[in-house]
Amino acid sequence: MKKIVAQGKKEMGLNPGSVVRPLAAELVSPGRAVYEYSATKSVAIPPDRLQSNRIIAQDNGDYRARNFQVLRTKVLQQMRKKNWNTLAITAPTEGAGKSLVAANLAVSMAMEGNQSVLLVDMDLRKPSIHRYFGFEPECSIHDYLDGTAGVAEMLVHPGIPRLVLLPGRRNILNSSEQLSSPLVRNLVKELKVRYESRIVIFDLPPALISDEVMVFLPYVDCSLLVIESGKNTPREVEKAIEVMGNSPLLGTVLNKSDHTRRTFNYG
Ligand SMILES: Nc1ncnc2c1ncn2[C@@H]1O[C@H](COP(=O)(O)OP(=O)(O)OP(=O)(O)O)[C@@H](O)[C@H]1O
Numbered sequence: 001m002k003k004i005v006a007q008g009k010k011e012m013g014l015n016p017g018s019v020v021r022p023l024a025a026e027l028v029s030p031g032r033a034v035y036e037y038s039a040t041k042s043v044a045i046p047p048d049r050l051q052s053n054r055i056i057a058q059d060n061g062d063y064r065a066r067n068f069q070v071l072r073t074k075v076l077q078q079m080r081k082k083n084w085n086t087l088a089i090t091a092p093t094e095g096a097g098k099s100l101v102a103a104n105l106a107v108s109m110a111m112e113g114n115q116s117v118l119l120v121d122m123d124l125r126k127p128s129i130h131r132y133f134g135f136e137p138e139c140s141i142h143d144y145l146d147g148t149a150g151v152a153e154m155l156v157h158p159g160i161p162r163l164v165l166l167p168g169r170r171n172i173l174n175s176s177e178q179l180s181s182p183l184v185r186n187l188v189k190e191l192k193v194r195y196e197s198r199i200v201i202f203d204l205p206p207a208l209i210s211d212e213v214m215v216f217l218p219y220v221d222c223s224l225l226v227i228e229s230g231k232n233t234p235r236e237v238e239k240a241i242e243v244m245g246n247s248p249l250l251g252t253v254l255n256k257s258d259h260t261r262r263t264f265n266y267g
């Protein structure tokens, strides 16, 4: 198995807020496919709110942002080589940092200047992407599953060029039935095909608490496994990899490490 190990230090805090308004037409990804976000809502998120919510990948002066740049490069190299555009992020257990790794990796990829990214909150039981970006969605994947919203209505532009979010909003208990439903399968297919040159990142639930990850991974091209330093045991990591089955695992990200060195191991 190839390994990408990113180490991030501990420190966190949430700071939700809201402002959702329509965005005038915006063109992104010059020189590649051009997307027009005329129908996409925009949220105005103050940069310090992102920072305090630990979305730091947009700040080039932050050493943690550089860690995400290395991770981004490794992930993009592998995905581009295979012509893949869908990536799922999971972890063995709850609270390992899946959502923050997904959010920071998405921001970092979008900052590359050449890459459009869609970050999808596929943790239906515990959606949190909107909280990390600090807004209340008007419309979410839950409305799509209820049949009351289409793809375009759910998308939100968080003010970071080339990044679009597809948020969740409320907790649903039968999430594994939902994730295995034709609706979700079709949604992933639609996102993959409709936005072909966009990387679509799915923030998933943990692998070991239900069969959701097992059910969902066959829909995507590849995955990353976040490991919580000092908490996840080798046995948990092995079991999570077993649950992930044959889905190509690009590597692991070691999160909440106490090491201060900027270390990435790959191989
Ligand atoms: N590198 C880090 N340093 C310090 N705290 C972190 C780090 N990464 C995540 N956290 C904190 O750990 C908690 C869980 O993070 P996050 O929501 O990203 O994890 P998760 O795996 O998505 O959790 P869940 O299983 O609840 O969805 C949050 O309080 C977050 O602020």
Ligand SMILES: [Mg+2]
Binding pocket: 098, 099, 100, 123, 126, 128, 203
């Ligand atoms: Mg999460």
